[in-house]
Amino acid sequence: MSFINETHDINLTSWVASANQAGTDFPIQNLPFAVFRRKDSNEEFRGGVAIGDQVLDLAVVANAGIFSAKAQEAAEAANAQALNEFMGLGQAHWSALRLALSRALREGSEHKSALEGALVAQTDVEYSMPCHIGDYTDFYTSIYHATAVGKLFRPDNPLLPNYKWVPIGYHGRSSSIDVSGQAFHRPKGQTKAPDADTPSFGPCKRLDYELELGIYLGKGNELGEQIAIENAENHVFGFCLFNDWSARDLQAWEYQPLGPFLAKNFASTVSPWIVTTEALAPYRTQWHRDSKDPQPMDYLESSHNREAGAFDIQMDVSLETQKMRDAQQAAAKLSASSFKHSYWTVAQMVTHHTVNGCNFLPGDMLGSGTQSGPEHEEAGSLLELSRGGKQSITLANGEERKFLEDGDKVIMRGWCETDGFNRIGFGSVEGTVLPAK
Amino acid sequence: MSFINETHDINLTSWVASANQAGTDFPIQNLPFAVFRRKDSNEEFRGGVAIGDQVLDLAVVANAGIFSAKAQEAAEAANAQALNEFMGLGQAHWSALRLALSRALREGSEHKSALEGALVAQTDVEYSMPCHIGDYTDFYTSIYHATAVGKLFRPDNPLLPNYKWVPIGYHGRSSSIDVSGQAFHRPKGQTKAPDADTPSFGPCKRLDYELELGIYLGKGNELGEQIAIENAENHVFGFCLFNDWSARDLQAWEYQPLGPFLAKNFASTVSPWIVTTEALAPYRTQWHRDSKDPQPMDYLESSHNREAGAFDIQMDVSLETQKMRDAQQAAAKLSASSFKHSYWTVAQMVTHHTVNGCNFLPGDMLGSGTQSGPEHEEAGSLLELSRGGKQSITLANGEERKFLEDGDKVIMRGWCETDGFNRIGFGSVEGTVLPAK
Known part of the structure; x- marks a missing residue:
């Protein structure tokens, strides 16, 4: 695969011992970026890179001046409270810094002594x-999610006719x-029970998570300039885990005709670490479209996209209730899925988004949409797992859930593994529901 | 009306002579804000205030140091390439600077000599x-527009049941x-003719404008904190003219189930001038809800909102075609309306938007939605004026339009007038359609 280079070599080990331990999310083959500072300090936030159980401080790296040319420029740009400038430098700089x-x-690196501190x-x-996210667009790329949710919101018309043609987003x-x-307070809002004549107001009763990936744009495009599919991935800096919290009862009442609004905008949570597109190269996989389905229009079609446009990013979601915390029990796993099931690829999302001339800025984020797999057990939301709130799911400690309760903490993880390469991980994204105010 | 103060006095005149001329948009009672620099210069952009046919340079004002306390702080904050910091200072600072x-x-002002330059x-x-618009939300507050457009997109179900309860936005x-x-290139995208089996790809054939107001948030709120309706207007810095260009054929194919996307995000245009909420005080008017309609839920109800929550901002839209430019003819007026017809007030939009805890940042913008009035002639889009593209409208020079053609320039104006007060205006927002790339 042409995307593979020396940074992906399974035989590489680091002088940071924890990076060489089996099962770490952050071996030397990963090198994801975040913005951090020491806890409870007044330090400035700045860029960092995960290595084993450590963060490599990019302020120190930038000031050490041990890199040259593009790598040094990139390190200096990443020594900032937000990574937008670094992300805007583009593929050659990202790659130089990674190398x-x-x-x-x-x-055995000569720079060990300079970087130990x-x-x-x-x-x-x-x-x-x-980074500062200027604009955020959420896609809807799992056909399994779209179908399952469609059945609940529109029983007679679950998957709309445009779904197989248009990478739907909003x-x-x-x-x-x-x-x-x-941590966020349970949102309040208008809801309407199916048998009620009028809506009522109060705390959301059908609070849910959505298991998604966030996709960060790096280099943007000018307003009016389309990003061709062949070039789309050069604009994609990397991926994070993303929980798109959803208030299903608010959503059902408000979403027509202009889409979800207050059902979504009370909180959304990203993982701190951005795994770069380059780090994900070994876990690329073929994208295919069932021959019975419409094939993508020309602007969404490329041989590269067919050969390697999908990413096998595995994800799972767990729930830690207040009772589990009190009893010091582990969180209960709810489901697992993979981004490889996505009906549309990241390149298709980027190209579709700009086909009308819409412009991206560095740091803009795309949500993948809830990544439900083909099986019911692989559903990425409680709405699906509880079949629209009709069937409780039973957790390991005997508690039951249809939707989230106050005190619930949702934990999502992501990782990649494939033969011949080291496993890499995304860390986690965690968020907690507080009672309504 | 308690919002009236000395700055609204009709008897005030300015030492800037053009501000005293009948018909100016910018008498001394207006004092709107923009960000400007001298044409074709390398100057930094900075805040300015319109007075007659002049811009008062806030960089000079700030550096002159002639104001005191809050007014001086506000002038210094407005001496910037974007007004966000000034807008975030809040009502007391805005008001102090205005005074x-x-x-x-x-x-007769003692500061004339300091400010002439x-x-x-x-x-x-x-x-x-x-300013930098972090997030932009478009509402849908004209029931006449919602009904007319609803008839075209959903003939059997024009006005959805939530419309009279929920200030719909996205x-x-x-x-x-x-x-x-x-100026923007005609967007391309997927469309599907009603009688076609499959969609096709190409330049938009039903390009439209939408006559809207933009509403700028000043001081924001913390995530999780609702803005009560009694307090909502304190967060509203001011209003501009807003053209929400729309690709109707893209919209019809893509908008279900998550709302308009590529049909809207290729371009949107604001007027340079922000007329402050304070300047609009004399043109406030009663807001009422027909007694046959549902009355607003408690969180959207206040006596102030009933008494003075609406704004009688008059708006019109004109079209200048390439032929008119070539023949040096004036633009043709298409329609006129007023924001007083809005089904929901600005205060209701702000409160609804935050009722779930969603946070505003200074500079965030709300679109009012297309402001169509009760009569067909008052429609704020070509989609409505041409009855869904079925009936051409004839312009003054004999040209016909169902939708916008390449070279068309759309010009929107806004103004307020009422007995006992001076007329104030918004200037204009103009934008031009270029051929598809």
């Missing part, structure tokens, strides 16, 4: 949003996106 | 976006909003 970091962190234990840091709210650890 | 400017620009002719300046795209003068 320089990979070499500097390898067993640049490590901060992940347990000692706090994260901020990795604009979301950026201001209420926060980083893992977000 | 100081009103006094300084009055006939701060004037730049409007014909000599160019504008940028007045998230829009910020990155493609630009200031008056924007």
Whole structure:
């Protein structure tokens, strides 16, 4: 696969011992980016790279001046409270910094002594949003999710005729996106029971999560300029885990004809770590469209997209209730799925989004939409798992859930593994439901 | 009316003579804000205030140091490439600066000599976006528009049951909003003819404008904090003219189930001038809800909102075709309406938007939705005027239009007038359609 280079080599080990332990999310083959500072400090937030159980401080790296040319420029740009400038530099800079970091962190690197002091234990840091998200668009790329949810909202018309032609997406709210650890009050709003004559007002009764990936744009495009599908991935900086919290009862009442609004914009949570597109190269996979389905229009079609446009990113979601916390029990796994099931690829999303001339800015984010797999057990939301709130699911400790209750913490994880390459992970995105105010 | 103060006095005149001429949009009672610099210069953009046919340069005002306390702080914050910081200072600062400017620009002011050099002719300046719009939400507040468009998209179900309960809104795209003068290429995309089996790809054939107001948030709110309706207007900095360009054929095919997307995000245009909420005080009017309609839920109800929550902002839209330009003919007026017809007030939009805890940041913008009045002739879009593209409208020079053609320039104006007060205006928002790329 042409995307593979020396940074992906399974034989690489790091002088940071924890990066070489089996099962770590952050071996030297990963090198994801976040923005961090020491916990409870007044330090400025700045860019960091995960290596084992440590964060490599890019402020120290930038100031050490040990890299050259593009890698040094990139490190300096990433020494900032938001990674937008670094993300806007483009593919060549991202790649140069990744290569320089990979070499500097390898067993036997001449830079070990310069960088040993640049490590901060992940347990000692706090994260901020990795970048300023100017605009956020949520797609709807799992046909299994679209069909299952469609059945609940429109029993007679679950999958609309445009679904297999148009990568359906809609604009979301950026201001209420926060980083893992977000705790938010149960939203209030208007809902209408199916048998009621009039709506009522109160706390949401059908609060849900959505298991998604967030996709960060790096280099943008000018207004009026389409990004061709062959070039689309050059604009994609990387991926994070994304929980698109949803108030299903608000959604059902408000969403026609202009789409979900208050059902979504009270909170959305991203993982601190952005795994770069380059790090994901070994886990690319073929994208195919069932021969019985419409094939994509020309502007959404490319041989590269067919051969390697999909990413096998595995994800799962767990629930930690207040009772589990009190009893010090582990969170209960609810479901697992993979982004490889997506009906549309990231390249198709990027190209579709710009085909009308719409412009991206560095740091803009795309949500993948809820990644439900083909099986019911692979559903990425409680709405699906509880069959529209009709059937409780039973957790490991005997508690039952149809939707989220106050005190519930939702934990999503993501990782990639494939023969011949090291496993890499996304860390987690966590968020907690507080009672309505 | 308690909102009236000395700055609204009809008897005030300015030492800037053009501000005293009948029919000016910018008498001393208006004092709207923009961000500007001299045309074709390398100057930094900075805040300015319109007075007659001049712009008062807030960089000069700030540096002159002639104001005190809050007014001086506000002038310094407005001496910036974007007004977000000034807008975030809040009502007391906005009001202090307005009062100081009103006094300084009055006939006989002691500050005349200090400020004469701060004037730049409007014909000599160019504008940028007045602020960074973090998030933009478009509402749908004209029931006449919602009904007329609903009839075209859903003949059997024009006005959905939620319309009279929920101030319907949806998230829009910020990155493609630009200031008056924007020219954009006709968007391309997927469309599907009603009688076709499959969609096709190409330039939009049903390109339209939407006559809207933009409403800028000033001081924001914390995530999780609702803005009560009694307090909502304190968060509203001011109003602009807004053209929400729309690709109707793209919209019809893509908009279900998650709302309009590529049909809207290729371009949107704001007027350079923001008329402050305070300047609009004399043109407030009663808001009422027909007794046969549902009355608003408690969280959307207040006596102030009933008494003075609506704004009688008059608006019209004109079309200048390439032929008119070639023949040096005036633009043809298409329709006129007023924001007083809005089914929901600005305060209701703000409160509804935050009732679930969603947060605003200074500079966020709300679109009012297309402001169509009760009569067919008052429709704020070609979709309505041409009855869904079925009936051409004939322009003054004999040309016909169902939708916009390449080279068409759309010009929107807004103004307020009422007995006992001076007329004030919004200037204009203009934008031009270029051929598809």
